[in-house]
Amino acid sequence: MDNQMFPMLEGLLNLTARRQQALASNIANIDTPGYKSLDVPFQQELSMSLRMAATEPSHMIQPALTAASAFVESGGEIKPNGNNVDLDRQMTELTKNGLQYITLVQYLNQKLRTLRSSINEGGR
Amino acid sequence: MSLLTAIDVNASGLKAQRQRVEVSSANLANSQTTRTEEGGPYRRKDVIFQAVSFGNAFDAAARGLNGVEVIGVADDPAEFDRRYEPGHPDADAEGYVAYPNVSAIEEMANLVEASRSYEANISAVNIIKTMITRTLEIGR
Numbered sequence: 001m002d003n004q005m006f007p008m009l010e011g012l013l014n015l016t017a018r019r020q021q022a023l024a025s026n027i028a029n030i031d032t033p034g035y036k037s038l039d040v041p042f043q044q045e046l047s048m049s050l051r052m053a054a055t056e057p058s059h060m061i062q063p064a065l066t067a068a069s070a071f072v073e074s075g076g077e078i079k080p081n082g083n084n085v086d087l088d089r090q091m092t093e094l095t096k097n098g099l100q101y102i103t104l105v106q107y108l109n110q111k112l113r114t115l116r117s118s119i120n121e122g123g124r
Numbered sequence: 125m126s127l128l129t130a131i132d133v134n135a136s137g138l139k140a141q142r143q144r145v146e147v148s149s150a151n152l153a154n155s156q157t158t159r160t161e162e163g164g165p166y167r168r169k170d171v172i173f174q175a176v177s178f179g180n181a182f183d184a185a186a187r188g189l190n191g192v193e194v195i196g197v198a199d200d201p202a203e204f205d206r207r208y209e210p211g212h213p214d215a216d217a218e219g220y221v222a223y224p225n226v227s228a229i230e231e232m233a234n235l236v237e238a239s240r241s242y243e244a245n246i247s248a249v250n251i252i253k254t255m256i257t258r259t260l261e262i263g264r
Binding site for chain 1: 126127129130131133136137140141144174175178188189190191192237238240241244245247248251252254255258259261262263264
């Protein structure tokens, strides 16, 4: 089994949880004047770590470090009160992000089951 | 745990929106009040929202994260609604009564907006709750 799989999944879970924080912050500040919506540059973080992994396999664990990755301002139409949170977009992103997290957990569980059966069935 | 912090952030949103509903309800209830403790008719109130940082010394990951807080309740400086009612006990020398600067339509719109925002925060909390529940099932 690929031993990079678990750190990779852990990193992705951390990154997804981190993004949920940004989205939660946007929903809470939906009516705050002057607030600019936040996001985690998920794809950049991921593609950067994948690119590093391509040159050096041990770099695959990189996304595990991004649990504290920086928030960036995400674009959106600025309302008269200076706030640019788009409720519809935030809610869909929130749902998508939640589903992505559950998918990752499901996948991780599947990997663990495979590992467990390898351990248990191997000696028979 | 970062997901629990996200719930706290949404909780701050719930609290702020509820305060907004309370203030708006008070405006509606007093839309005809011509006497107050400060004297004169009731003046419309409005909440002031401000983004507050959630970062603290113990949770580095929460740095840059913003919750919301009602930092104050401000008076609406708009003029009072003057109506000609000479028989009213609070009428002035010309027979006009100053009524509060509360517009029922404006307050209703405000209440609907606040309850929508409240619901959005509830949905967010529910999604995070599902995520945490699934996390606890890892490896079962």
